[in-house]
Amino acid sequence: MKATVTMLGCAAALALAGLAQAQPAWPSKSVRLVVPLPPGSGSDLLARAMAQRLTVQWGQAVVVDNRPGANTIVATESVARAAPDGHTLLFALGTSFTVNPHLYAKLPYDPVKDFAPIILITTFSTVLVANPALPANGVAELVALARSQPGKISYGSIGAGSEMHLLSAMLANKAGIEMLHVPYKGIPQMMSAVLTGEVQLTWVGVFSSRPLVGSGRLKALGFGGAKRSPMMPEVPTLAESGFPEVEMAVSYGLIAPAATPRALLERIHADVLKVIEDPEFRDKEMLAKGYEPSGLGPEAYAALLARESARHAVMVKISGARVE
Numbered sequence: 001m002k003a004t005v006t007m008l009g010c011a012a013a014l015a016l017a018g019l020a021q022a023q024p025a026w027p028s029k030s031v032r033l034v035v036p037l038p039p040g041s042g043s044d045l046l047a048r049a050m051a052q053r054l055t056v057q058w059g060q061a062v063v064v065d066n067r068p069g070a071n072t073i074v075a076t077e078s079v080a081r082a083a084p085d086g087h088t089l090l091f092a093l094g095t096s097f098t099v100n101p102h103l104y105a106k107l108p109y110d111p112v113k114d115f116a117p118i119i120l121i122t123t124f125s126t127v128l129v130a131n132p133a134l135p136a137n138g139v140a141e142l143v144a145l146a147r148s149q150p151g152k153i154s155y156g157s158i159g160a161g162s163e164m165h166l167l168s169a170m171l172a173n174k175a176g177i178e179m180l181h182v183p184y185k186g187i188p189q190m191m192s193a194v195l196t197g198e199v200q201l202t203w204v205g206v207f208s209s210r211p212l213v214g215s216g217r218l219k220a221l222g223f224g225g226a227k228r229s230p231m232m233p234e235v236p237t238l239a240e241s242g243f244p245e246v247e248m249a250v251s252y253g254l255i256a257p258a259a260t261p262r263a264l265l266e267r268i269h270a271d272v273l274k275v276i277e278d279p280e281f282r283d284k285e286m287l288a289k290g291y292e293p294s295g296l297g298p299e300a301y302a303a304l305l306a307r308e309s310a311r312h313a314v315m316v317k318i319s320g321a322r323v324e
Contacts, residue, residue: 026086026264030061035091036075038068042205042289043252046122047091049285053275064091071159071323072096073107080109084259086268089118094251095163098308102316103161105324111309116260119269120253120296120304121276122286125225126163126203127235128171129218134200139171139222139241142201146177154180155201156190160321163248164190164203166312167224169319171238171246194218205250206231207290224248231290248315251308253294253301269297 031054035047044066051062067075076096082088097111109115128139134153136142146153157164165181172179182199184190193199195217206229212218213232220235226247228237238246254272256265275281276293286293296304 026267027058027060029087030063031058031086032063032065032082032088033091034065034067034075034079034088036067036072036093036096039066042208043091043093046252046285046289046291049281050121050272050275053278053281054271057271057274071100071103071161073100073104076100077108079255079257080114082257084116084257084261086256086260086264088257089268090115090255092253092255094123094249094253094305094308095312097255097305098312099161099166099316101309102313103321103323105322112306114258116256116258116265117298117301117305118254118256118265119272119298120251120294120301121272122291122294123249123251124205124291125223125229125247125249126167127206127209127223127229127232128167128201128203128221128238129194129209129213130201130221131194131197131199132216132219133197134219136221137219138236139238139243142221143175143177146172146175146179150178151180153201154182154199156182156184156193156199157202158185158187158190159183160323161316161319163250165321166315166319167203167246167248168201169321170315171243173318174243174245205290229290248312251294251304253296265298 033047033051035044037043048064051064054062067078072093076090079088079090100107101111130136136145155168159165160183168179168181184193190202191204194202203224209218209220210231213220220232222241223229223232223235223237224247225237228235254268273295276295282293
């Protein structure tokens with residue numbers, strides 16, 4: 001009897017070994033990391049730093065493929081249509097999945113059914129900055145000034161439905177004020193407009209705004225995150241200023257096409273988590289640049305996107321933004 005059990009155990013082990021050998025090795029070729037923003041952007045630099053680390057781990061080149069355009073739709077659609085074999089991944093901007101479905105009348109993909117979230121890499125929030133000539137040094141003073149000058153104060157954004165637009169529209173709605181929205185082609189043009197006084201306000205990342213605030217070329221009025229930034233601990237959140245609804249975190253994560261095998265999603269999650277948790281990468285590429293490391297796995301990341309989508313739907317509706 002014992003001999004029979006032993007033989008069965010050996011047979012099972014051999015069968016499992018044969019099955020494992022039958023599975024194709026991954027990655028069997030270079031991995032394409034699709035970035036929805038142009039080269040040189042903050043997300044691009046973070047993606048490239050991560051790609052270098054993963055190239056070493058996986059023994060195959062991880063190639064960054066920048067596909068900007070149509071408010072991230074071009075890149076996102078390309079991944080939705082890719083083979084679900086782990087060789088094409090999206091370095092996903094969270095708003096592609098939490099804002100765009102409510103902003104656009106129709107998308108060329110289903111933001112839930114066509115994708116498999118893998119890992120939330122990072123979140124970061126923006127700070128409300130003003131041209132120094134604006135006679136307001138905090139959110140309360142800004143609101144009072146705007147009430148006395150309806151429609152006179154202007155803010156820049158990178159387009160309808162952008163984070164800058166939604167946060168400003170939410171603040172205007174909750175404070176009962178009217179401000180003028182001025183969209184620009186990109187962040188450089190928007191920042192130039194604020195620095196020259198063409199518009200008075202905008203929202204920008206803490207890392208890029210800190211030197212401008214420190215030199216007096218801009219002033220920080222409030223932080224758009226759930227808690228204060230360690231890079232600008234003196235700047236209160238909008239919640240502290242009486243507007244808890246005015247909060248929006250930018251997020252980046254990895255997302256694969258739907259039908260990517262579960263085991264592969266878990267493998268990628270574990271490998272990327274190693275990169276995020278490496279002290280040198282964490283300190284140099286993330287914390288020093290204002291990124292808050294995460295590491296949420298597939299289910300938790302998907303749940304976060306669902307919660308944010310419901311919250312951002314309200315912000316889009318209040319803003320009145322709509323793209324047909």
